[in-house]
Amino acid sequence: MIKVTINGKEIELEKPVTVLEAARSAGIKIPTLCYHEQLEKYGGCRLCLVEVEKIPRLQTACTLMVTDGMVVRTETPQIADVRRGILEFLLINHPLDCPYCDKAGECELQDLVEKYGPAKGRYKEKKRKAPESLEDPVFVRNMERCVMCTRCVRMCDGVQGASAIAIINRGGHSHMEPFSGGKYDCEYCGNCVSVCPVGAIMSRLHRHSYRPWQVKEKTETICPYCGVGCTVIAQVRDDSIKRVIPKIGSSVNNGMLCSRGRFGYEFVGSSERLTSPMIKKNGVLEQATWEEAISLTAKRLGEIKNKYGGPSIAGIASPRCTNEDNYVFQKFMRVALGTNNIDSTARTGYAGTQKFIENIFGQGATANIISGLSNSDSVLVIGGDPTAINPILGLQIRACSRKGGNILAIGHIKGLEKFNPVTVSPRFYTETLLLEGIVSALKNKKGLPGSIPALEAKIKDISTSAKEVENGCGIAEKDFIRFTDTLSESLTPSIVLGKDIAQSSGGSYKLMLISAINYLMNARIYLLSERANEQGVLDMGCAPDLLPGYRPLSFAEFRKRYENAWKSPISEKPGLSIFEMVDSAKSNALKALYIMGENPVFNLPNSKAVKAALKNVEFIVVQDIFLTETGKLADVVFPALSWAEKEGTFTNMERRIQRLRKAVNREGMEDWRIISEVAKNMGVKLDYSGAEEIFQEISRISPLHRDLTYEEIGKGGAIYPYKGEPLRGVMEDIQMHKGSSVNPDGKLYLRLERPLFHSGTLSTKAPALVKIYPEAVARVSPAVGEALSLKSGDMARVSTRTGSLELPVNIDNKLDNLSVMLTNNFEDKGAFSLMEYTIDPVTKAPVIDANEVKLEKVLA
Amino acid sequence: MLNEAAVKELNEIRQKYPNARAALLPALYIAQREFGHLSPEAYEAVSEILGVPKAIARGVATFYVMYKHKPMGRNIVQLCTNVSCMILGAEKLVDFLKNKHGLEPGGTTSDGRFSMVIMECIGACGTAPAMLVNDDFYENLTEKYIEEILGKYK
Incomplete structure (x- = not known):
């Protein structure tokens, strides 16, 4: 046990920490500027200087480790003098442009000067001038305001690991810069923005659009992009998200975010969002009322069920929708339509x-x-x-x-x-x-x-x-x-x-x-999981062979349990996988398709064939936030509420169940509520008062979620199996498929690139991400480029058996000589439109690595 | 791109240091020698070979005045104007170089033959004024002597 006395208060510590940490643990505040809990200690700003008995000079509390018997004073007249002096030094160059600066109100320097003074400096010399850099689409750099705390550099180099910025020059001329001096060439995580104590590095997205104190709504929710499930805080004003920032402390991300999470929120307020239900009349989608759209959907699904039977209908659930949405959807498919034909793009791997x-x-x-x-x-x-x-x-x-x-x-x-x-x-x-x-x-x-x-x-x-x-x-x-x-x-x-x-x-x-x-x-x-609720969609039983709680449908015992809970029989016949649905549509066996928050016409390989197959389907319903390629084929389109507009839960790749909270009000219905209305019109009761009631049902019947409540999830750490019993000892034979061997020599193959800056087509509705990564490019190795005398930026025609695209080329030194890399994010330029697939008989995943591709230079 | 010999030299230097960042200073000198100055390509070459991020390499290099950050003439005149040299007339020599040769501090002659950099003390106070041309040392400078010296460099 280590005993230290800080400001007369005795503190006992289990293990050696810094004086600063010891003081904070006892509720004693020591001012800091360069210190940040996420970063390596630096001791540069000198604001945390404290007096330690038996040490002749003032010491930096952020770097000094406590020792037993140490006596520390943090507020003495001498210390106050020193702090005032340091702040006066900082204000030699820091402009007092607070009225104009976006940081004002949450600026650490402003707060410190307000507390320790001086109101006025004694220096008469001119301040350092550096024009604000607007060369980057996402960041604004204002180096006049930089106080050289180096937090951004320590973040970028020491935590994020991008090492894209550094302090350049020396002494009074030093400041932070990316390598190019202007535009960043980095991962655009924006974690430098998070840690900047002043207005030196700021996000351009909300520049001059609001003041920090005007943001009353601060909603803690979960990022909608990938399967990590970072906790984010959405700051909202007038029902528009102004900023998304990470949560420091107990969360998966602990204060860190990536480009998608931080800058990808603008799709929520996009003017392209669907606002009204639509019904296809004479081949054209026309606006309709909710009542019309719901009753038509119920009527047509009822007719098709009666005429062709439940198995002629299929549903595609969404790894972007909440557990609650997905639970209600699969229950609707199984109970109201009597089919296990439900799957999602989680099937793609x-x-x-x-x-x-x-x-x-x-x-x-x-x-x-x-x-x-x-x-x-x-x-x-x-x-x-x-x-x-x-x-x-x-x-x-x-x-x-x-x-x-x-x-x-x-x-x-x-x-x-x-x-x-x-x-x-x-x-x-x-x-x-x-x-x-x-x-x-x-x-x-x-x-x-x-x-x-x-x-x-x-x-x-x-x-x-x-x-x-x-x-x-x-x-x-x-x-x-x-x-x-x-x-x-x-x-x-x-x-x-x-x-x-x-x-x-x-x-x-x-x-x-x-x-x-x-x-x-x-x-x-x-x-690795590409979608926020890819795990949850499986847990909720949105799979042809699974019931909620990841229970196999093939076990009569489990079926019985759900039949009792739902008071409805469940078909024992496994349903169609998402790819089998496409095949079934192709052969005209599939009569109706209900799609919630998914875009199979773009997000499945061989998307042109998927589109052709879906054209055979008599009746297609799509719920989405945008009019997608799939929505355009639909007979009824419902506008859904987005991630920011609803309550619910996501389950991340760790199986951590986390709460989504409503940040923005918007007219409309959650996905589950639309389904519940359709069910009501079909005479099936699927009523819930809200997402929480659905979750209560889930936690009642799913063994994985047993006894879990929203309150408990809110506290964090709800990792399942939560009081549930995991399924062990049901091992089946290990089946596997070796695939065919191919001699790839002298050929080129189209491969799917999974970019950092995009996720599905959702991110292409976020202008900031589009500015960072604006268009689809074909990435090839220098040797491949040279053979066709292609330079970066030249146009090339990329052709496979299913079609061709004209794309700019990007030469990548690290790529092999057999690959052409292309993303599947940009409308009409998706890799999946050029890819055919076969299905692995065991995993049922699409095999897409055998797409030979031809590359030609397009002459301007 | 660096030639093979320079790459070899860089790799050898790397072996003398416990980690790659420690080898930056000598590595940057080699790159400067090969590229003439520390151009973006020079940083990229060092970064590629040492595995040190290029932004970090640039941050380190810009701290030191002896790295060149813009294209330089074939020969670099480095004249001291610190106290002893100043007292013994270094500033007049600056004017001389400017008027006679069009060589301004930080500038380059139009024929690309000389660049000039003002140095802080180069440790020749007893024999001031003093200067370096490339790696050669000259002291007790006079206008006439400078003329003679510059004539040696083409």
Whole structure:
């Protein structure tokens, strides 16, 4: 126990902390400027100087560690003098343009001067001048206001790991700048904006549009973009979101946000939002009243059900909608329409991967705490760039490297390249051989643990030497050995697994190999998740083979339980997966399709074929916030409320259930309420007073959510199984599919890029993100570009068997010579319009890595 | 791009330091030598080889006056105007260089032959005024002597 006395108050401490932390824990305030709880200590601003007995000079409280018996005084006349002097120094150059500065009202310098003075400085010299930099679309830099606390640089370099900015020059001329001096070339996380104590770095999105004190509504909610589930605070004025900032402290993100979360909120107030229901008349969508649209939907669904039966109707749920929306939707499909035909885009990889891994290791095997990654001594990354797909999870991997852990990357991972990854890049289509090699090496080094015989039976068959890996994958034997040695020597490894694996040929076989690595290393496995509620949509039973609570439909016992709860029979026949729905539509078997918050005509591979298939469907209902490509095909379109306008819960990739809170008022209905109205018109009671009542029903009947309440979730840390019993011991045979091998030499393949700045088409409705990443580009290697004499910015025609697009080219030094990378975000320019797919028979995920592509230069 | 020999030199320097950032100063000198000054390409080359972010490399380099941040003439005249040199007439020499050769502090002659930088003390107070031309040291300067010296550099 350490005893210190601060301002006469005795404080007992368990472990050594800084004087500042000790004082704060006892409620004693010490002013600071350069100190920030998220950042490395700096001791630069000198405002936290305190008097310590037996030390002759004043000490910085933020860097001085307490020792037993230390006596500290934080407020003496001498200290007050010093603080006044420091502030006077800062005001030599800091302009007093507070009336004009957006920071006024939440400026730390303003608050300090208000408290410690001086009202007026004695310096007569002119202040430093630097024109405000508006060269960047998102950030405004005003270096006159910079107080050189270096918080932004410590954030960018030490926490975010982007290292895009630095202090340049010396002495009175020094200030912060990005490399170019003007526009940023960075991850646009905006965490530098978060930590700037003054108005030196600000977001351009809300420039001069409001004052901090005018924002009365501060709603704590969850970011709508990816599966990490960051807690954000939406600041709202007049029902318009002015700013989204991260929550510091107990949250997944702990004060950090990525570009999407921070700058991607503007879609909520977009003028393109749907405002009224629409009904298709003579091939044209026309505005209609809610009553008309609801009664028409109920009537047509009723007719189709009676004429063709429930299984001729299917539903597509949404990983962007809340648990409550999805729960009501699947209940509607099962109870009102009598079909298990319900699925979502989680089928494109996440669902099948999770099921495969949980089948081997038990339910919840992929539910691992994100912050735990930084405590691993090695992280194996495969199948996607975590720093782009789940940026806040990516930060934990960077933190792991900073703490001395090893990053092991299969393939080049752009966002981790500065963190000394041990990388092995197998030739195209030889990932399987590499994984076999790793499994063999680990098997020889570690031996078989003996706990999962079914998996060990598969592992025993694998024997691939380092030499074979060298010949097959083009990875030098010594590099491969270094990689497997580093992996096998680690004691607390983690595996981060992206969707590219499930979407590649032989995906399920690769998943078995990755499971084997996980098993031999006793690692923790994380599944990257691209949508905010991708986990929740599965938990809610929006899958053809699952009931709420992730319970298999095939078990009569579970069906019985839900039949009793819902007072309605449930079909025992598994429904159609989202891809089977498309096939069924193609063959005219599917008569009606109800789509909630999803855009299959854009978000499924071979989107042109999906569109053609959906044209066969007699009746399509779409609920969405924008008129999407799918909405244009619909017979009835309902305007939904967005993420910011409703209550509910999301379940993140850790299985943490978190509360969404309404930040903005808007006329309209939540997704679940529209469905409930349609059900009412069909004579089925699906009434709830609000989202909370739905959740109460969920927590009553889903074993995973048992006894969980909104109040409990609000406190944070509601990670399921919450008092529920996980399902273990239901392991089925490990089925897998090796896929076909392809000789890719001399060909080019179209591959899906998953960008940091976009997510689905939603982010393209957020102007700030579009300014950062404005258009679809085809990314190719220098060699590919050179062969066609293409430079960055030149136009090229990208053609596959399903069509062609004209796109600007971007040359990427780190890309291999077989790939053309393209995103699937921009209207009419999506990679999925050029991709065909086959279905992996085990994971049911689409395999999209075999799309040969032709690249030609387009002459201007 | 750096030539092979320079890349090799950089990699060798890197080995002498415990981490990449520590090797920045000598690495930047090599890049400056190869590129003439620290251009964006020079930082990119150093960043690529050492694995130090280019913004950080630029931040470090701009702290020091002996790195050049804009294109320089073929030869760099570095004249001291600190106390001893000033007393012994260095400022007159500045005027001389300006009037006779069109060489202003921080500037470059139109033929690209010389650039001039004003130095702080170069430790030759006893033999002031003094200057460096590239890496060569000259002291007890007079206008005539400067003429003679400059003639050696093409």
